[in-house]
Amino acid sequence: MPTRILPAGADPDAVRSLTTLLSQLPDAEPQPPVTDSTQLVDGLARLAAESVDELPEVVVVHERIGPVPALELIREVALRFPAVGVILVTTDASPGLFAAAMDSGARGLVALPLSYEELASRVQAVAQWSTGVRRHLGHGAELLAGAGGTVVTVSGAKGGVGATLTAVQLALAAQASGRATALVDLDLQTGDVASYLDIQFRRSVADLAAITDISPRVLADAVFRHDTGLALLLAPGEGERGEEVTDRAARQMVSALRSRYEVVVIDCGAQLGGAGAAAVEMADTALLVTTPDVIAVRAAKRTVRMWDRLQVRKAEETTVVVNRHTRSTEIQPALVQRITGTALARTAVPANFRELQGVVDAGRLHELDAKSTVKQALWALAGELGLVKAAEGASHRGSGRGPVGLRRRKE
Secondary structure (H helix, E strand, C coil): CCEEEEEECCCHHHHHHHHHHHHCCCCEEECCCECCHHHHHHHHHHHHHHCHHHCCCEEEEECCCCCCCHHHHHHHHHHHCCCCEEEEEECCCCHHHHHHHHHHCCCEEEECCCCHHHHHHHHHHHHHHHHHHHHHHHHHHHHHCCCCCEEEEEEECCCCCCHHHHHHHHHHHHHHCCCCEEEEECCCCCCCHHHHCCCCCCCCHHHHCCCCCCCHHHHHHHCEECCCCCEEECCCCCHHHHHHCCHHHHHHHHHHHHHHCCEEEEEEECCCCHHHHHHHHHCCEEEEEECCCHHHHHHHHHHHHHHHHCCCCCHHHEEEEECCECCCCCCCHHHHHHHHCCEECCCCCECCHHHHHHHHHHCCHHHCCCCCHHHHHHHHHHHHCCCCCCCCCCCCCCCCCCCCCCCCCCC
């Protein structure tokens, strides 16, 4: 059986040379190359959703790939797709880089300029390892097809549009349907998740920032378990500590959370920093919340354009959620979609702050009544995004029950 090999790199000449050499290897079946980290991870995720058997045995990552650095990309691939063997191609074959690559999850390293013998030997060894892993897993390989939880980021077009409310309710809906869910407050200076849920906890995302390898035990120590069952990773109480959370730290946190929870909802706030940008880039779904007014919609358009310029997220890969919607407003969701050029959530959240004021002021957002039209809309949005299991007969924790019968949408 031929070995499927997926080359990945941003330099067209280097990738062309690599693909040519790979095609000369015995029993090799090079796949069409991918040119950036997003294409690689998204492509592997699509294949894994069908079956682990659809995944290539070997991925060859060139050192010049972006926007995610090669070692961080290798770590994510190793965590999410553990039956795929990764080889790093690099000009630096020093023992230090070799050790760093192995620590990140690579199965081998090949030095530039490429040598046929070295590449053939390494590819053969990694392919045998990958085949052995899949054979050992047997029917259990089906579990790897869904390796890694679903990550959803929620950002605000501007402050005060309801991003935190949206993030909290999406996470509550997922948890209530029986999916292990983590809610992360990555609004590092002004995060309010703790206030919305009336909790005090000393640990925060800043405590994970300096840790290079976030083990399950380290993660468990930083997470607060809420009464609803949600795992909470909170913003630091001192806003200045948010500067400690770099994009690299955010990537490690998201990868660690994805490997442990079925659903990870991240409140990114309205200000884009390195950590928030990394989370949005890594997300399976990136939501941008806006209200149907001129100022907020203009802000949403600026945000979408900025994400595109910075290669964080393309407009068509971003989903806008319209909050505080009324039928009488001049700006309707379809117009927001045309202005921003994004995808649009089918569910619009109605304007009804009176339903919210009591639980918001009390810091008990998780006790929002099931009859609330706002809660019903946000839980319907969770169903639209595929964050909940079928909820028929499920026991919902908290003061009220959310909508039942929500089905995960087929992609």
